[in-house]
Amino acid sequence: AQSVTQPDIHITVSEGASLELRCNYSYGATPYLFWYVQSPGQGLQLLLKYFSGDTLVQGIKGFEAEFKRSQSSFNLRKPSVHWSDAAEYFCAVGAGSGGYNKLIFGAGTRLAVHP
Amino acid sequence: DVKVTQSSRYLVKRTGEKVFLECVQDMDHENMFWYRQDPGLGLRLIYFSYDVKMKEKGDIPEGYSVSREKKERFSLILESASTNQTSMYLCASTPPQGVNGYTFGSGTRLTVV
Numbered sequence: 001a002q003s004v005t006q007p008d009i010h011i012t013v014s015e016g017a018s019l020e021l022r023c024n025y026s027y028g029a030t031p032y033l034f035w036y037v038q039s040p041g042q043g044l045q046l047l048l049k050y051f052s053g054d055t056l057v058q059g060i061k062g063f064e065a066e067f068k069r070s071q072s073s074f075n076l077r078k079p080s081v082h083w084s085d086a087a088e089y090f091c092a093v094g095a096g097s098g099g100y101n102k103l104i105f106g107a108g109t110r111l112a113v114h115p
Numbered sequence: 116d117v118k119v120t121q122s123s124r125y126l127v128k129r130t131g132e133k134v135f136l137e138c139v140q141d142m143d144h145e146n147m148f149w150y151r152q153d154p155g156l157g158l159r160l161i162y163f164s165y166d167v168k169m170k171e172k173g174d175i176p177e178g179y180s181v182s183r184e185k186k187e188r189f190s191l192i193l194e195s196a197s198t199n200q201t202s203m204y205l206c207a208s209t210p211p212q213g214v215n216g217y218t219f220g221s222g223t224r225l226t227v228v
Binding site: 004006009034036041042043044045046049090092102103104105106107108 | 148155159
């Protein structure tokens with residue numbers, strides 16, 4: 001069965017430091033992978049997605065993610081974190097026909113940013 | 116921009132009540148979804164719909180039903196609310212070729228007392 005694991009429940013970084021959020025997936029076919037961000041009290045906003053092609057994908061707000069098939073990973077990175085990046089981050093894999101019709105989410109990683 | 120609107124941000128209901136959560140999208144999307152979000156569990160799919168009057172169960176459909184009478188509206192129904200249904204409920208939509216992922220509403224935080 002498809003699944004997504006985000007090993008880190010909480011992460012705290014200092015403003016200006018680099019960030020990497022981990023995501024591992026389990027899926028039998030070529031995955032469709034997504035990262036979403038949720039600010040407090042809000043819905044989810046799409047940061048970036050991977051369907052095929054270049055394994056390093058760029059997203060909004062200065063985020064990027066790298067797909068590594070050999071490690072079944074899709075880690076999210078940002079070179080310099082801003083205080084406004086404090087939020088919860090969700091990794092998701094697309095399952096079902098077309099790969100995007102049903103998203104399976106990880107449990108999320110809550111990011112805190114110290115000034 | 117696509118908008119997905121959930122009619123209530125906060126709801127408080129009593130145990131045993133029938134509860135309706137409404138979701139409307141304005142971009143003619145075929146696919147609509149209801150998730151519940153709980154700390155430490157992420158988002159879990161309750162029901163989804165590919166077209167008007169069509170519905171499919173997600174991973175946790177027990178205690179819920181849905182209605183899709185019009186393309187733009189997808190309602191989640193708690194037939195008899197229970198305290199373990201206290202949660203954040205998120206609606207989402209996407210076209211069939213959903214290469215841009217889902218568009219989510221802002222969520223409804225339901226408390227059942």
